[in-house]
Amino acid sequence: MGSGISNFSAPPTRHNTWTLAAYKNMARKRLGRKPDIDLKSIADKSWDIAPGESTVSPAAFYLPGQLERVTGWEGKRFYPYVHPAQTMEGGVCIEQGATRGYLIKDAWLVDGALYKGNASHWLSRKPSTFPRISVDHEIERGAVYCTQNGNSWFGTWLMEDCVTYALACDEGVPVTTAPSARFPLFTQAPAYEDWLDMRPLRLHSAFFRELVLFDDHCNNRSRHARYRAMGQKLLAHVDAAPHPGVFILRGGDGDLRLLRNEIAVAEHLAKTRGFRIIDPLRADVPSIVAACAGAQVVIGVEGSQLVHGVNVLQPGGCVLTLQPPNRFVSYYKYLTDRDHQHFGFVVGLPEGDGFRIDVAEVERTLDLMPL
Structure with a gap:
């Protein structure tokens, strides 16, 4: 695992705008119009980060x-x-399978979900009944490493999302969803992040000029190497x-x-x-x-x-x-x-x-x- 410092460390700028992306997505589902498609399928670019x-x-x-x-x-x-x-x-x-990256331009993050046009990608398991329309930040190039399962279960967060964090540091400002009453931060997460040199940007809402997502669920050699490097960082603190x-x-x-x-x-x-x-x-x-x-x-x-x-x-x-x-x-x-x-x-x-x-x-x- 790398230093934990992103190669794209430019801070986010205040955006102070609004979007109805979440409500448009809800309306399409309720009216049975065009089916929702995954954000990765409309990526402007996709590539193999590591082979399968x-x-x-x-x-x-x-x-x-x-x-x-x-x-x-x-x-x-x-x-x-x-x-x-x-x-x-x-x-x-x-x-x-291979570890893959996906670049999407002009995407919105709203309360645990990502949107662009008719496409979405869910980072939480329970969509908000009344999602926000205000957007607080603009990110030039962000990389989201968190997942639905990782936001739901501590073990998955530590065994999978934290491993993908290393990829995010190489591709953009590492971004994860901000904690909320429905999805609080795991109690032991801050201490682990400290020992693993993780410094993510936690956001409720944002507009991304460029957004990178990952397929990182297969246990190939890249994932093995990143997981073992993470373990070595932890061991460096103890006997x-x-x-x-x-x-x-x-x-x-x-x-x-x-x-x-x-x-x-x-x-x-x-x-x-x-x-x-x-x-x-x-x-x-x-x-x-x-x-x-x-x-x-x-x-x-x-x-x-x-x-x-x-x-x-x-x-x-x-x-x-x-x-x-x-x-x-x-x-x-x-x-x-x-x-x-x-x-x-x-x-x-x-x-x-x-x-x-x-x-x-x-x-x-x-x-x-x-x-």
Whole structure:
């Protein structure tokens, strides 16, 4: 990752104008007129920033009978959108697309959405009922690195949007949406931005004479290199001496994935294997990174909180996810495949509105992994 300073560092100018772009978009949808098209499809220019490639996924580490417990899975948001059984068994050939840039001239940003003519591109998931018409700034050349998913989930923001920030610095003034009552800034974002030398321009509204957007969702070598550079920046702030592992607690935060015996599993691994335990909801970023740095294994309930450890996990390290049976997610497997790490999982058994993990199965799965 670069210095965090944009090559296009000219400050925005006050614009003091107005636009009905958001209301025209709403009217077209309600009246059923010309369909909305994506802003990237009308780009004045598009280009490959980094090439794509083909990869073959290795098998995960897991005990017999685990996949038979899966009753539901999340795949629609996570490329390559295949059932977890295919991913975990290995041998899936994945076409990792190129990293691409798109230049659009004369575009508007209004309350989390970008507009030009009949085209739009949404950076937030919930459009405003009454979008603003006043526009505060004019940007000569901006580069938007934030995404819908990144504005919705902390883990995606840190694992994906922050990685694309490096591209934005090379293409324009790095721009992200400004926080609001509906989309507040993640609590730990400022500290991470400080350690990652990120200094974005946060805007509610703007007019862009030139705007750059990105396709940066595929795990090609460029994305791998930028992610590893980001991890090295974090490690530069702490002692990264090797240790057995870290259990990152999830608790009841975020989408409910309630591991009934989470504390018992964590304390067992601390006693038997010397794992550290960290609760990211009760610790600051320096403490979290210090606890995770040097870990040979990152373990916990599958979810955004694991990103704290995955960010600084070194090649050859292991990620072990504890999966609720009704919401299996393969996302971290894609990252470990990309970053030359190992992935394992244990699927729990339902219990009330949560699930329970057999600690003996955790131990046996860890024994399978190359520790």
